Amino acid sequence: MPIVLNLMATAGLGWALLSEGWVSKAMATLLLATPITIAIYNATKIRSL
Amino acid sequence: MSLSVRRWSAIHRWSSVACTAFLLLLCVTGLPLVFHDEIDAWLAPHHYAAMPADTPPVSLDTLAGTARQRYPHDVIASMQLDDDEPQVVVWMVPSFAAMKADFTVMHAVRFDSRSGALLQALPSRASETGTFTGLMLALHTSLMQGAMGEWFLGAMGLVFVLAVVSGVVLYAPFMKRLRFGTVRHDKAARTRWLDLHNLLGICTVAWAVVVGLTGAMNELSTPLFQAWQQHDVQPFLATHAPPSDERGSVTASFQQALDSTRHAAPGMTILSIAYPGNPFGSPYHYLAWMQGNEPLTSHLLTPALIDARTGAVTATLRMPWYLRTLELARPLHFGDYGGLAMKVVWAVLDGLTIVVLVSGLYLFVVKRRRRDAGNAAATVPGGVT
Numbered sequence: 001m002p003i004v005l006n007l008m009a010t011a012g013l014g015w016a017l018l019s020e021g022w023v024s025k026a027m028a029t030l031l032l033a034t035p036i037t038i039a040i041y042n043a044t045k046i047r048s049l
Numbered sequence: 050m051s052l053s054v055r056r057w058s059a060i061h062r063w064s065s066v067a068c069t070a071f072l073l074l075l076c077v078t079g080l081p082l083v084f085h086d087e088i089d090a091w092l093a094p095h096h097y098a099a100m101p102a103d104t105p106p107v108s109l110d111t112l113a114g115t116a117r118q119r120y121p122h123d124v125i126a127s128m129q130l131d132d133d134e135p136q137v138v139v140w141m142v143p144s145f146a147a148m149k150a151d152f153t154v155m156h157a158v159r160f161d162s163r164s165g166a167l168l169q170a171l172p173s174r175a176s177e178t179g180t181f182t183g184l185m186l187a188l189h190t191s192l193m194q195g196a197m198g199e200w201f202l203g204a205m206g207l208v209f210v211l212a213v214v215s216g217v218v219l220y221a222p223f224m225k226r227l228r229f230g231t232v233r234h235d236k237a238a239r240t241r242w243l244d245l246h247n248l249l250g251i252c253t254v255a256w257a258v259v260v261g262l263t264g265a266m267n268e269l270s271t272p273l274f275q276a277w278q279q280h281d282v283q284p285f286l287a288t289h290a291p292p293s294d295e296r297g298s299v300t301a302s303f304q305q306a307l308d309s310t311r312h313a314a315p316g317m318t319i320l321s322i323a324y325p326g327n328p329f330g331s332p333y334h335y336l337a338w339m340q341g342n343e344p345l346t347s348h349l350l351t352p353a354l355i356d357a358r359t360g361a362v363t364a365t366l367r368m369p370w371y372l373r374t375l376e377l378a379r380p381l382h383f384g385d386y387g388g389l390a391m392k393v394v395w396a397v398l399d400g401l402t403i404v405v406l407v408s409g410l411y412l413f414v415v416k417r418r419r420r421d422a423g424n425a426a427a428t429v430p431g432g433v434t
Contacts, residue, residue, distance in 0.1 A: 002220070002252070006251075009253075009255040013381060017348070017386055020344045022388065025387045025391065029390045029394055032391070033394045033397075035255075036252055036398060039249050039401070040401075042232060043245055
């Protein structure tokens with residue numbers, strides 16, 4: 001799971017750098033935000049995936 | 050605990066201890082810098098007269114004339130063309146010798162690029178740390194200690210990357226009995242914070258390594274640009290110097306330099322033009338800095354040399370690989386290449402890194418206290434041995 005999440009974040013970082021247009025940038029931002037969303041959810045909801 | 054894990058644990062502990070205080074400062078100062086455009090626009094908004102969108106820009110020579118009239122004892126160092134706002138900033142110095150000795154003597158005049166109206170006279174660069182974001186930037190890049198501060202923070206960035214990598218190595222053996230994302234809220238405070246430290250740390254690894262490495266690289270920008278100037282630019286200029294009796298004569302104007310550069314590089318955006326003699330340029334050429342218009346090339350700068358006598362483009366230089374890498378590292382550090390949403394995510398990641406750093410410090414202190422308490426109990430007669 002950590003490997004998948006960090007690959008998503010890395011893809012988001014690179015995609016946003018190479019892409020044009022707000023849709024691509026938004027998708028890339030979403031990829032970057034996914035791992036921390038899961039982390040914050042777990043940290044606050046007192047449960048594990 | 051195996052020997053290997055003990056070694057990695059020691060590396061993680063001491064590399065973290067070495068860099069935590071400075072990383073906290075970098076995270077705290079970096080947070081407002083993520084939004085520096087928005088903060089600057091809020092603290093010092095730029096207002097422009099309403100004019101038709103297709104109003105042509107005034108000649109750079111007209112702006113140069115107005116700037117020289119206002120500061121007759123100073124010389125123009127460069128002109129900065131803004132591709133976001135209708136403005137041109139004219140940078141001036143008392144002399145190029147004074148600029149070489151101390152670049153903070155630079156001051157500027159800001160013009161409306163469509164009407165030529167003088168909008169603002171900006172004080173010297175030394176006063177830039179007087180603004181909020183200027184102060185944050187000075188602390189973030191060098192601790193206000195110049196080149197020594199830059200080298201030191203670059204080294205701290207690398208130590209931080211070592212702390213992150215060692216943390217990743219330790220994550221697997223420490224978490225092998227727990228499911229991913231477990232936070233044991235029913236356990237003692239130390240256990241809860243350990244779980245949070247592990248969870249937030251492992252979810253931000255990729256970002257932390259990228260920002261740490263690119264931050265360390267950015268601290269090398271000054272010596273790398275100096276190395277490029279010495280090894281590539283100076284030999285080039287030596288072979289393109291005009292005859293000795295024509296050196297120092299500048300007959301081409303700023304506008305001529307701009308026009309010929311636009312003609313020679315039609316797909317590029319010109320960001321600035323340095324006047325011949327500028328210590329950061331060429332003695333015999335105008336130096337124009339351009340960027341591409343593609344997503345990737347918009348982060349890469351390309352310099353063009355324009356003959357100071359004829360106004361013709363002499364050459365477009367290709368930056369060496371290490372400077373191109375450095376230029377690509379900049380947006381990856383600042384997070385300003387994906388719009389406001391990405392800036393918000395960058396700020397959240399920055400905040401989570403602060404939590405990881407503080408929780409790591411807390412775990413270190415608690416462990417030391419427990420060990421000291423254990424040692425004290427062992428020395429008391431009848432205590433645990």
